[in-house]
Amino acid sequence: MVSSKLDKKLTSHLFRRAGFGTTEDEIDNLADKSYEDLVDDLLSPEKQPEIAEDILRRYHLELNFPDTHSGWQSYWIYRMINTARPLEEKMALFWHHIFATSIGKSEHTPSAVAQINTFRRNGLSNMKQILLDLAKDPAILFWLDNCENHKGEPNENWGRELLELFSMGVGNYTEDDIKEASRAFTGWTFVQPLPLDPYARYDSEFLYVDDDHDHGEKTFLGETGNWNGHDIIEIVARQPATAKFISRHLYNFFVADEPQVPAWNIVPPNNPKAIKNMVKIYMDTDGSIKEILRFLFNSDFFKKSKFKKIKSPVELVTGVIKINGKHRFPGADFGTLSTTVANMGQAVLTPPTVEGWHTGKEWIDAGTLNERVNFSVDSFGGKEISTVDFEGRESLSDGQSSTAGGVKSIVDKIRNENKVEPADLLNRCLELLGYIEITDQTRKELISELNKDGPLSFSTDSDSSASEDRIIKILQAIVSTIEFQFG
Amino acid sequence: MILTNGSNQNTLVVVQLTGGNDFMNTVVPYADGLYKDFRPVVGIPNERVLPIDDYLGFNSDVRPIKDLYDLGQAAIIQGVGYPNSSRSHFRSMDIWHTCEPDIVATEGWLGKTVRILDPSTDNPLTAVSFGRGLPRALTAQEVMVTSVGDLDTYGLMSGIEAKEQRTQALDLFKRVYTPAIGSGMVQDYLGRTGVDVIRGAELLKKAPQMYKSTVEYGDNPIASSLRDVARVHLAGLGTRVFYTQHGGYDTHANEVPTHPKLLTDLSTAVGDFFQDLKDHNADQNVALLVFTEFGRRVKDNNSGTDHGAGGGAFVIGPRVNGGLFAEYPSLDPSEHDNGDLKHTYDFRGLYSTLLERWMGIDPTEIVGGTYEQLELFK
Numbered sequence: 001m002v003s004s005k006l007d008k009k010l011t012s013h014l015f016r017r018a019g020f021g022t023t024e025d026e027i028d029n030l031a032d033k034s035y036e037d038l039v040d041d042l043l044s045p046e047k048q049p050e051i052a053e054d055i056l057r058r059y060h061l062e063l064n065f066p067d068t069h070s071g072w073q074s075y076w077i078y079r080m081i082n083t084a085r086p087l088e089e090k091m092a093l094f095w096h097h098i099f100a101t102s103i104g105k106s107e108h109t110p111s112a113v114a115q116i117n118t119f120r121r122n123g124l125s126n127m128k129q130i131l132l133d134l135a136k137d138p139a140i141l142f143w144l145d146n147c148e149n150h151k152g153e154p155n156e157n158w159g160r161e162l163l164e165l166f167s168m169g170v171g172n173y174t175e176d177d178i179k180e181a182s183r184a185f186t187g188w189t190f191v192q193p194l195p196l197d198p199y200a201r202y203d204s205e206f207l208y209v210d211d212d213h214d215h216g217e218k219t220f221l222g223e224t225g226n227w228n229g230h231d232i233i234e235i236v237a238r239q240p241a242t243a244k245f246i247s248r249h250l251y252n253f254f255v256a257d258e259p260q261v262p263a264w265n266i267v268p269p270n271n272p273k274a275i276k277n278m279v280k281i282y283m284d285t286d287g288s289i290k291e292i293l294r295f296l297f298n299s300d301f302f303k304k305s306k307f308k309k310i311k312s313p314v315e316l317v318t319g320v321i322k323i324n325g326k327h328r329f330p331g332a333d334f335g336t337l338s339t340t341v342a343n344m345g346q347a348v349l350t351p352p353t354v355e356g357w358h359t360g361k362e363w364i365d366a367g368t369l370n371e372r373v374n375f376s377v378d379s380f381g382g383k384e385i386s387t388v389d390f391e392g393r394e395s396l397s398d399g400q401s402s403t404a405g406g407v408k409s410i411v412d413k414i415r416n417e418n419k420v421e422p423a424d425l426l427n428r429c430l431e432l433l434g435y436i437e438i439t440d441q442t443r444k445e446l447i448s449e450l451n452k453d454g455p456l457s458f459s460t461d462s463d464s465s466a467s468e469d470r471i472i473k474i475l476q477a478i479v480s481t482i483e484f485q486f487g
Numbered sequence: 488m489i490l491t492n493g494s495n496q497n498t499l500v501v502v503q504l505t506g507g508n509d510f511m512n513t514v515v516p517y518a519d520g521l522y523k524d525f526r527p528v529v530g531i532p533n534e535r536v537l538p539i540d541d542y543l544g545f546n547s548d549v550r551p552i553k554d555l556y557d558l559g560q561a562a563i564i565q566g567v568g569y570p571n572s573s574r575s576h577f578r579s580m581d582i583w584h585t586c587e588p589d590i591v592a593t594e595g596w597l598g599k600t601v602r603i604l605d606p607s608t609d610n611p612l613t614a615v616s617f618g619r620g621l622p623r624a625l626t627a628q629e630v631m632v633t634s635v636g637d638l639d640t641y642g643l644m645s646g647i648e649a650k651e652q653r654t655q656a657l658d659l660f661k662r663v664y665t666p667a668i669g670s671g672m673v674q675d676y677l678g679r680t681g682v683d684v685i686r687g688a689e690l691l692k693k694a695p696q697m698y699k700s701t702v703e704y705g706d707n708p709i710a711s712s713l714r715d716v717a718r719v720h721l722a723g724l725g726t727r728v729f730y731t732q733h734g735g736y737d738t739h740a741n742e743v744p745t746h747p748k749l750l751t752d753l754s755t756a757v758g759d760f761f762q763d764l765k766d767h768n769a770d771q772n773v774a775l776l777v778f779t780e781f782g783r784r785v786k787d788n789n790s791g792t793d794h795g796a797g798g799g800a801f802v803i804g805p806r807v808n809g810g811l812f813a814e815y816p817s818l819d820p821s822e823h824d825n826g827d828l829k830h831t832y833d834f835r836g837l838y839s840t841l842l843e844r845w846m847g848i849d850p851t852e853i854v855g856g857t858y859e860q861l862e863l864f865k
Contacts, residue, residue, distance in 0.1 A: 145739040148790050155788050157739050164575060262577055266590065343636055355577045361673050365621035366684045367634035370643055378646035441667045449659055481663050482677045
């Protein structure tokens, strides 16, 4: 163990929330940094290299033939695990939760992929920019039928969701505001892309058709003018209701579970003071997401929020894989990444509705708990498989020291540090799985299970082998607990 | 409260059409000139209507349901909705799920029903939902609903191959998930869910093993779901409420090519389902409700239809008193609710009927009041 300025427990928490988890080795490599440095680094993703896409495309030819989307779902999960810019990827996921667009309707993968790229690029910028980019995004224009929103024949789908789900929330506008906003977005459409099959592998582009735009006067949120779409965004982005709505979303996503979104105009925030402070920063900085997050990650309420959130399926899966060391290279099992999160109820790129996923406790039901536990247990299920993966990755890492985890490295640490007594073994495993906190009841049960066979021993080959099996067994038991569902 | 005459073992199967099914294009007022006027693009031409009477007819895509209607086994509940209909999918679905139009409630009508049917959660399979994610209709405190993604691989620790090791892992899991006092509401919920996953999986394992059928279901999500309902129902595991969802009904655009496939898949699956149960002599205690969160706007938008208000529902089964119930909303613009069909019948009356006359329980508390019931059962 390396001495460090960093509180490892808190660092682990920061990387779970602002990224997709981390390993003890990775934390040890940051020993010369302060917590505030880490927050600054996370908020400046541009200082880190981009992920090497060429390897992905060489090994996964399906990504060159984008008429199937499952490869691109796996691609995204792979990026989350391997990116050097975790917050960039986490923000893309955050906006995907809110601006929930499903590929299921368009079946046009390149446009869906382009939308997520937009969220990567602008995810930490300001609300006006983010909404404006969204309003020009072909994937969402099709998803919410704005291509059918014509002068004299308005289609209100986009106009309604812009206000209800993407900016202000229910109760802060009228049905007339929806109608007027919809009129302002007439003519905002996209270039019909060429068929994907056989060769046209390009995303669509935004298209403004002035002839199809309703140039008449509109009154929106009490302001009257010949508004066009960008005027509506301008007005929406400076509303305190928008500041509050987005702050609440950020709190819900990064800090602790809030009630479900449809209740927000009725149920107050769990931490009104935190939201108030976030709203103030929003209003002072023209809606800078980066500045709100800088405040959030450095706040006491964030630091005290360890294990206060149910992990989303994506967070659970990426967090486990960060630790078990798999998927550091886009191998043959790359495709399982998309199905694994889908089975737990979070198929990325295909949210169930424009409302996105219901989060928090609602991630868990008998079916999804079954999937979560089975995946986690299987992920620590065989040291042989993980050893191959671990060593295979090392040989591909171009001589850089590997900082990834791997079941083998956990077993090695426990052996080298001689954590053979049940209580020591359990504590060390909890640390290596992310400084997990467990209840006294769970601790009692796990210790009593370990006590059945007494301390570990590595004195002979057969003892070592039996001890390794027991370490795996206790890792599997920890990742199947109630506590492990929280992040 | 279970009513004295409620000692039955009737089963309710709920099929949720997600997105807002276009009821006007499902049960079509084909003889109404206004229908043709309002729907120049998405309107169903007369040659694709199977008449019920001289005003209404089934869209021919729902022929299998029409066949059940002709046998007197399908009830059409027309104009179903609620006052001040919400045009938001999520809010409207929430209202249908919770029977609470004014507040955002966390407990669903079927969750409360299960709590009455099985107050001490003796059977984790009293309610079974197929598909990923539990709908709010089925959530309630102290209620366990089994939610099954894949019936054929359902079960905990199934990746641990050595049997003894798996048994040990399951045993430890059970102990760790046993709810402890004062651990917190969410933790407690997780604990109970975990224990019930084990109990439910042990029971559900039997269903695929026991099932034999000559009915060949279609290869689409609603067909698979209703086949799963049939498999579990036929295993006799005591399930009283089944829930499944069929998505894609939000036909703002391109309604003409997309809506017919949805209706065909749905109605064929319903027909196959009842045939399957009938072949096994297990259809008499089953009623199936098909509902959606709202109907769609009367006037089409040149490609599809926007969110509307009043819609329609079906209740189907051999003991259902088939026919038309409530009134078809008027298409006359003076009768519209903001361009939408005004509801003629409150969905809470429909729920009340199902709860009291089919499930044998007092609906008053569940639906939040007394609503007009229908003569839905023979």
